[in-house]
Amino acid sequence: MTASRTVTATADEMTVERTAPDGRRMRYVMRQVGWWGQSGAFYGLADPPYGREPGSFSPAWVIGHADELDDEGNPL
Template identity: 65%
Template sequence: MPKPEDRRPYRRQSEPGETKTVINTSPDGRRWRLDLRQVGWHGQSGAFYALGESPHLYETGSYSPLWLIAHADEIDEDGNPL
């Protein structure tokens, strides 16, 4: 099948959806809690796909989820917001 159109935006940041939370420590030692939301897919060919599309129909290689940071806050050692 031919590749689908490269359409944006895939899902708005404000739209509800499942999120995952990761903790990141910056080089200066500050800790950040990042809430990530999947908004689409990124194929090995470099194409982007909307969340509801099926990249396996178009990609001969692999593809992975495309995440964005929906919310970020700096936290202390106990995980409390600063």
């Protein structure tokens, strides 16, 4: 699996390419929509958990776009 990450002005995006066991290649563009706190609370991008979440927190991602790829890495 290869992954690259870029930051845009409005949200965090991550591009991930994966190969399935059957050989199919997929590219997913993931978009960060907020944060999940250790307490289970969800925080939006405009409302980060810094200073309010008692434990750790991690980004919450959604799939913004998915493409199946050919052998050369181009979308089908």
